Amino acid sequence: MYDYVIVGAGSAGCVLAARLSEDPDVKVLLVEAGPADTSQNVHVPSAFGRLFRTRLDWDLDTHDEPNLNGRRIYLPRGRVLGGSSSINAMIYIRGNRADYDGWGQPGWSYDELLPYFLRAEDNERGASEYHGVGGPLGVSDSRSRNVMSTAFVDAALQAGYAANDDFNAAEQDGFGLYQVTQRNGRRSSAAVAYLHPAMSRPNLTVETNLQVHRVTFDGGRATGIIASRLDEELEIRAEREVIISAGAYNSPQLLQLSGIGPAGLLQALDVPVVLDQPLVGQNLQDHPHVMLVFAHSQPVSLLIAGDPKYGQEFEEHGTGPLTSNVGEAGGFFRSDDGLSAPDMQFLAGPVMFADGGLGAPTDHAISFGACLLTPASRGSVSIASGDPTAKAKVQHNYYDDDADMRAMVEGVRRGLEISRQRALSPYTERHVGAPASESDADLREHVRRATQTMYHPAGTCAMGTVVDAELRVQGVEGLRVVDASVMPTVVRGNTNAPTIAIAEKAADLILGRQAPAPVAVAAATA
DSSP: OOEEEEOOOOOOOHHHHHHHSSSSSEEEEEOOOOOSSHHHHSSSSGGGGGGSSSBBBBEEOOOTTTTTOOOOEOOBBOSSSTTTGGGGGOOOEEEEOOOOOOHTTTSSSSSHHHHHHHHHHEEEEEOOSOOOOSSSSSEEEOOOOOHHHHHHHHHHTTTTOBBBBBBBBBBOEEEEEEEEETTTTTEOOIIIIIIIIHHOTEEEEEEOOEEEEEEEETTTEEEEEEETTTTEEEEEEEEEEEEEEEHHHHHHHHHTTTTOOOOHHHTTTOOSSSSSOOOTTOOOOOEEEEEEEOOOOOSGGGGGGGSSHHHHHHHHHHHGGGGGOSSSEEEEOSTTOSSSOEEEEEEESSSSGGGGGGOOOOEEEEEEEEESSSSSOOOEEEESSOOOSSSOEEETTTTSSSSHHHHHHHHHHHHHHHHHSSSEEEEEEGEEEESSSSHHHHHHHHHHHHEEEEEEOOOTTOOTTTBTTTTTTSSSEEEOSSGGOOOOOOEEEESEEEEEEHHHHHHHHOOOOOOOOOOOOOOOOO
C-alpha cells in the first residue's frame, strides 16, 4: 500500500516522485515500464539517436497520415527512467507568455508558472529575473559550438533576422545558440536531476520494467493499478491518489484501458466503461518539422565525433563534439508580420539528418529547418485493442487545416533564403532532397514528402475538458494526469522544460502547498 502511485518515470513522473517524497510522512511509488537509465548513450549527449528503436524507446508510429502522402511518421518516446528527457535533444525552451495566458486556466498564467521554471532551474549563467540557480535541472550553454552552428546564426542575421542570446527572457523572436539541459557536458535528464538524488529516501520506491495495464476503481474512485513484469501480474494499492504521467500518447491510452474514454470505442473492445469521456485522446497536437539538408566537403560535422581524441576530451573535460545536442542553433520568427507572437521555430544541427533520424549520416552536412509552433490541425490517440500491451493508434492529421500547410511553405522558403547567405556558403555545396522548385505547388509537395515530427506531442488529456485546473480527472476521484497531455494547446517551443514546470506546480497542488507568488516580468512577449 502506498499513498501515491505515479505511473511513468518521465519528465513529469521523476519530478513528482522527488517532490512528493520530500514529505517523510507519505509513501510514494514510481512505476516505469522500461529499465534504469544505465546506458552510456543516455548520458553522452550526441549519442541520443542511437537509442531510437531500442528497448529504451516505445517506438511508436503514426497511422497513415492523409496529408503526407499516406506516410507513417516515426514517434520516438523514452521507455526508461527519465522518459523522453533521457532520449531528447536537450533544448531548454519554455515557450511564449501567450501560450500560458491563452490556456485560460486559473493558476496557469505565465506569471503564475514562471516561479516553477525558476524553482526547477540551475542555470550556469546565474540568477536573474528570468532564470534560477540552485534547482535540480542543469541548464548550460553548449560545450560543442560547432562552427556550422555559429555560421547558421550568422546567416540568419545576414538574412535580416535579429540576434537573440536568450529565448527564455524578454523576447522570443530572433536567432542564436540554444541553452541545453546539461551539466558539465552530460545530459541532465529528469531522472539525473530529480530522481537519483531522491532514491535513497525510505519513503520512495521505484519499480522498473513494470508495465501498467490499467487503473483500478471502487465506486468511481481510483484505488490502484494492475501491472505486469514478464508474466507476473501485480495489483498495487494507492491510499490517496493514482497519478498518470505516461505522456501525451500513453496517458490517454491508459485512461481508455482503465475504462475512461469514448464509451462506444471501449464497448467495442470489451473494456468495461467506468466513465464515458469522449474527449480522452482527442486534441492531439504536435510540431511538424521540415528539414533542409546540405552536404559539403568540410570535415567539421558530427561524423568526426568517433575519433578517440574526442572521447578523451569528453571524459576529461566534458567538452567537444560528444557534448553536442545536435540541434545546437535556431530561432523563432513569424510566418506573417501580423501575428502577435512567433509561430515558427528553426533548428539547425551540424550533421546529416537522414530518414527521420533513423538513417546513418553518409556525408559531412548541415541540416536545418522550420517547425510549426501553433498548429491548427488536431489528431487523436485511441486504443486499437483491449490488450494493454498493444500499441495505441496515433493519428496526428498533420496539415489537416490548410493554414498549417501555408505557414510551413513559408518556413521552407525562409530556410532556403538563409541557405543562400554568405556565412553558410562553405557548407551548402549540395542540397540533398531539394524541392523541385520554389513554387507553391512544389513546396507543398516537398512538405508532404519531408515532414517529420519535432517530438512534441501534447493536449490529449487537456485541462478544461478531461482534467480540471488542478489536473484531477473530471468525473472520478483519486486520479490525476500530470504531463504534456494536460496542455490545452501545445507551447511555442520544446516541451521538456514546460512539462517539468507543470509537474513542479502539480506537486504543490497535490500536497496542498501554497503556490509561490507570481513573478511579473515582460518575458517572451511580442
